[in-house]
Amino acid sequence: MFRATIDAYLLRDSVEILSVLVDEIRLRTSSDGISVKAVDPANVAMVTFNLDSSAFDDFEADESEIGLDLTKISDILGVADKNDKVSMELNENSQNMSINIGSFSYTLSLLDPSTIRSEPKIPQLELPAEIILNGTDLRRAVKAAEKISDHMLLGVNDDVFYMEAEGDTDKVRLDLARDQLIDLKPDDVRSLFSLDYLSDIVKPASKSNEVVLEIGQDFPIKINFEIANGTGKVGYLLAPRIESE
Amino acid sequence: MKSNNRCIECKGKKLCGRPRCPILERFASIESLSSKIPKNDSVFGASPPAVFVGRHGYPDVSAGPMIPPETNSDESAVMDSPDEWLGMNIQDIISMRSRLVRSNTNINIKDGLSDNNLILKSQELALSTNPVDTEAWYSKTIENNLSFDSVLTPTGPSATLKKFEITENPNVPKKVDYLVYDTDALAKESVSELINKNISTEHITRLLSIGLLGKDRCLVPTRWSITAVDDMAGKDTLNSIIDYPQINEITLFSGGIFGNHFEILYVPKNYSFELVEIWLPKSVWSGDSTWISADFEGLNGKSKYSPLSGGYYAARLSALEYLLNIKRQASIFIIREIQPDYWAPLGVWVVREGVRQALQNTPKTFESIDNALSDISSRIRTPYPNWRNQMELLSKVKTQKTLDDFIF
Numbered sequence: 001m002f003r004a005t006i007d008a009y010l011l012r013d014s015v016e017i018l019s020v021l022v023d024e025i026r027l028r029t030s031s032d033g034i035s036v037k038a039v040d041p042a043n044v045a046m047v048t049f050n051l052d053s054s055a056f057d058d059f060e061a062d063e064s065e066i067g068l069d070l071t072k073i074s075d076i077l078g079v080a081d082k083n084d085k086v087s088m089e090l091n092e093n094s095q096n097m098s099i100n101i102g103s104f105s106y107t108l109s110l111l112d113p114s115t116i117r118s119e120p121k122i123p124q125l126e127l128p129a130e131i132i133l134n135g136t137d138l139r140r141a142v143k144a145a146e147k148i149s150d151h152m153l154l155g156v157n158d159d160v161f162y163m164e165a166e167g168d169t170d171k172v173r174l175d176l177a178r179d180q181l182i183d184l185k186p187d188d189v190r191s192l193f194s195l196d197y198l199s200d201i202v203k204p205a206s207k208s209n210e211v212v213l214e215i216g217q218d219f220p221i222k223i224n225f226e227i228a229n230g231t232g233k234v235g236y237l238l239a240p241r242i243e244s245e
Numbered sequence: 246m247k248s249n250n251r252c253i254e255c256k257g258k259k260l261c262g263r264p265r266c267p268i269l270e271r272f273a274s275i276e277s278l279s280s281k282i283p284k285n286d287s288v289f290g291a292s293p294p295a296v297f298v299g300r301h302g303y304p305d306v307s308a309g310p311m312i313p314p315e316t317n318s319d320e321s322a323v324m325d326s327p328d329e330w331l332g333m334n335i336q337d338i339i340s341m342r343s344r345l346v347r348s349n350t351n352i353n354i355k356d357g358l359s360d361n362n363l364i365l366k367s368q369e370l371a372l373s374t375n376p377v378d379t380e381a382w383y384s385k386t387i388e389n390n391l392s393f394d395s396v397l398t399p400t401g402p403s404a405t406l407k408k409f410e411i412t413e414n415p416n417v418p419k420k421v422d423y424l425v426y427d428t429d430a431l432a433k434e435s436v437s438e439l440i441n442k443n444i445s446t447e448h449i450t451r452l453l454s455i456g457l458l459g460k461d462r463c464l465v466p467t468r469w470s471i472t473a474v475d476d477m478a479g480k481d482t483l484n485s486i487i488d489y490p491q492i493n494e495i496t497l498f499s500g501g502i503f504g505n506h507f508e509i510l511y512v513p514k515n516y517s518f519e520l521v522e523i524w525l526p527k528s529v530w531s532g533d534s535t536w537i538s539a540d541f542e543g544l545n546g547k548s549k550y551s552p553l554s555g556g557y558y559a560a561r562l563s564a565l566e567y568l569l570n571i572k573r574q575a576s577i578f579i580i581r582e583i584q585p586d587y588w589a590p591l592g593v594w595v596v597r598e599g600v601r602q603a604l605q606n607t608p609k610t611f612e613s614i615d616n617a618l619s620d621i622s623s624r625i626r627t628p629y630p631n632w633r634n635q636m637e638l639l640s641k642v643k644t645q646k647t648l649d650d651f652i653f
Contacts, residue, residue: 041487041544042515043647123651194645220651239651241644 002029002066002090005058008080008101010228013204014051015074017227017234020200021047025068026113029061039120045197046120048235055231057085066090066097067111073099076106123237127214127222128187129156133176135225138213139206141174146195148172151241154215155190161213165195182210189217191240201236218242253530253538256395256554256590268530269393272339272589282402286383288314288346291376293325294415296367297347297400298354298454300466307349308455308464309406310367310379314346314387318376325447327398327594331502331602335589339399343391347403348381354464358456364464366409371451372425373415382408395530396468396555398592418444425457432459436474437481446562446597450474468555471593475558480546482565487516487544489568492575494610497617499624500603504528504586505595507579507603508621509564512614512642514576517543518561519638521578522553523627527585537631541638555593556581563600576642580632582625614643 018025021040028035033053039046053059080086080101087100099106145152145165153164161181164173178184201223205211208225215221223236257266295311313321323329324345330338350363358364370377383404390402420442424435435458439449449458454470456462465473491513498509519541524531540551551557564577579600587595611617622629633639 039648042517042645043649044645046648120648121652123648123653125651194641220646220648237648239646239648242646244644 001092002061002064002097003058003088004034004056004061005085005087006056008077008084008086009082010055010232011086012074012077012080013207013227014049014232015070015077017049017204018047019070019074020204020236021045022117023070024111024116025070026116026119027066027068028064029066030063031061033059034061037119037122039117040197041117043120043239044194045201045236045238046122047237048122048233050233051228052231055228058087064090065113067113067116068108069111072108076101076108079104123220125214125216125220125222125237127189127216127219128185129189129215130183130185131156131161131181131213131215132183132210133161133181133213135202135206135208135211137176137180138211139202142195142198142202144172144174146199150195151192152195152198153190153192154213154221156184156186156215157188157190159184159186189215189219191215191218191221192243193221193238194241197238201238204234205236250524250530250532250534250536252532253524253536254552256530257393269590272391272393272399282314282344282346282387282389284386284388285314286386287381288312288383288387289378289380290314290316291318291321292370292379293321293323293345294370294373294375294377294451295325295345296371296451296455296467297349298464298466298470299349300468303466304354305351306354306464306466307351307403308367309348309350309363310370310381310409311345311347311400312379312381313344313401316344318378321376325398326445327447327592327598328601331598335503335587335591338591339391339589342399343389343401345401346381346387347392347400348383348406348409349403350406352464354456358462358464363406363409364455366411368455368457369411369415371455371457372417372421374418374448375416377415378412380410380412381406393590394468394592395590396471396593398594399589418442420444421448421452425452428460428462430458430460433477433481435459436477440478440481446474446478449478472555472558475555475562475593475597479558479562479565482562482569483516483546486565486568486572486574489572489574491515492568492571492573495612495614495617496575496608496610497620498603498606498608499621500599500606502599502602503591503595504584504588505599506582506584506624507560507599508624509600509603510578510580510614510617510621511568511575512578514642514647515544516574517541517576517638517642518564519578519636520553520557520560521580521632521635522556523580523582523625523632525582525584525626528583528587529590531583535627535631537627537635539632539635539637543638556596559593559597560600563597563604566601567604576638578636578639580621580625582627584626614639 141163148167149165212224298308521539524536
């Protein structure tokens with residue numbers, strides 16, 4: 001069984017976080033809360049998402065897996081006001097979910113989880129450098145890079161975290177020293193990433209005051225942050241590009 | 246290395262503002278190509294079968310059957326089946342096609358279709374797999390001439406229909422019969438069912454253009470329906486291969502037809518597709534300079550019509566068919582070099598069949614993409630950097646790592 005009530009804005013944020021990479025998800029439920037692991041079709045980026053039962057106003061669930069079409073949910077949430085509550089209940093026999101928002105009541109048909117891409121294997125990575133910064137700083141740097149290039153370098157040198165993008169003719173660089181960051185565990189590393197992915201990933205991350213980046217040398221980047229006052233945890237993992245062919 | 250040759254981008258769409266395309270006109274005036282059609286105001290002959298819907302004046306278009314005068318079923322069968330033309334030369338194909346009289350009636354693509362006897366008869370003709378004997382009467386004597394186009398296969402003279410009769414029963418496959426009466430099925434659903442039943446692309450195009458598929462029946466200009474079918478069939482094939490494992494090795498096919506040379510490279514990655522077109526000087530549209538352009542798509546497909554037009558969708562379809570046969574997915578790169586031997590535009594089937602033909606050859610496999618590229622460059626006449634620099638997707642595929650690379 002699955003029955004839950006949650007703030008509409010929090011559900012909308014959660015859908016946005018996952019929609020960056022996929023349109024359909026396998027939602028895992030348990031008595032502790034909900035979780036999703038998904039990888040984009042090209043196998044370049046993945047997301048792990050956990051929302052604790054305490055993030056909900058009301059939560060009751062068994063161990064189960066539910067197949068959801070994110071586009072449909074985000075359409076439904078279009079009618080919700082910021083302060084509305086959304087309540088959901090799984091109808092196990094008829095393979096659908098009732099969703100109530102204010103006086104609206106929807107019946108959403110579910111997807112067979114076996115038709116959705118299976119959960120990815122998660123690479124076990126030890127990444128030497130760790131940077132904690134404000135999400136808006138990260139977003140601003142990515143936006144500046146987009147104007148110039150389709151990829152961007154993230155790295156640490158001495159006690160400075162830098163982001164750099166180079167186009168055919170132009171270049172932009174942002175240096176953030178230790179005192180401009182929330183925390184820094186330095187190491188001499190750098191990796192290059194495609195802005196096709198990074199731009200979408202930093203959008204939801206920019207809402208967070210504390211984004212944790214873990215970087216290696218030509219290795220994937222981990223981008224972790226919390227939502228819902230720490231009751232939700234989001235982790236993206238993005239594979240790098242190599243610097244030249 | 247992109248020269249400013251608007252003729253290649255336009256390919257006879259008359260973007261230059263001239264009332265007629267001078268390049269196409271040049272071919273139309275080659276008298277020696279057209280076989281003499283008897284000067285008469287009625288014809289009797291077996292249609293391959295073929296129908297034609299024009300796009301001039303859309304939504305008021307001219308449409309009707311294509312009939313080769315005094316031609317029996319045995320001779321006619323080959324006339325609309327490009328896969329049987331590979332052993333012929335360009336001249337033979339043009340003179341064979343020039344015998345097809347485009348028999349027209351003027352009609353709105355939507356209004357009054359079901360009351361127009363000439364259209365109803367054309368629809369009946371389009372259903373058939375085999376040639377059908379027909380007889381037609383025209384308002385004037387037929388004049389010999391030819392028409393060419395970048396997507397369409399050349400056709401002979403056109404004449405306005407007064408009366409049209411089918412004089413034998415068409416041979417209609419069961420699935421075709423069933424689907425044309427299903428007015429609840431969307432065109433793309435019907436197309437995908439027809440493909441699964443091994444109905445030829447030409448047959449499907451015929452049904453779509455003459456208004457026999459889809460919920461909302463209307464005539465579709467032949468030029469558009471050719472590309473629509475290539476696109477729908479391609480997407481359908483893509484959906485089937487998307488969950489297959491990746492191809493094992495970097496695999497390269499090489500070959501071509503009628504001065505169209507193809508290099509087809511499959512790389513073990515998730516699906517994506519890129520086509521580079523190189524028009525060498527003195528090939529159909531290019532004039533005196535080389536023209537190079539490329540276009541690509543990822544897993545989400547394309548949202549806009551490709552600037553490489555119909556050839557892009559035709560090449561993609563044939564390349565995907567190979568993956569479907571071997572039950573694998575891959576990132577596909579095609580380099581198409583058009584040589585001066587391709588002196589008259591034959592239609593987009595040249596791309597579809599050319600890729601299919603190249604895929605019949607024995608492939609080579611390579612350790613790295615760079616090795617494959619250097620092998621390709623030995624057969625492409627254009628200098629390597631000129632076309633390689635256009636291949637944006639190839640650069641992305643070569644530089645973007647995937648998460649699998651980090652599972653140890």
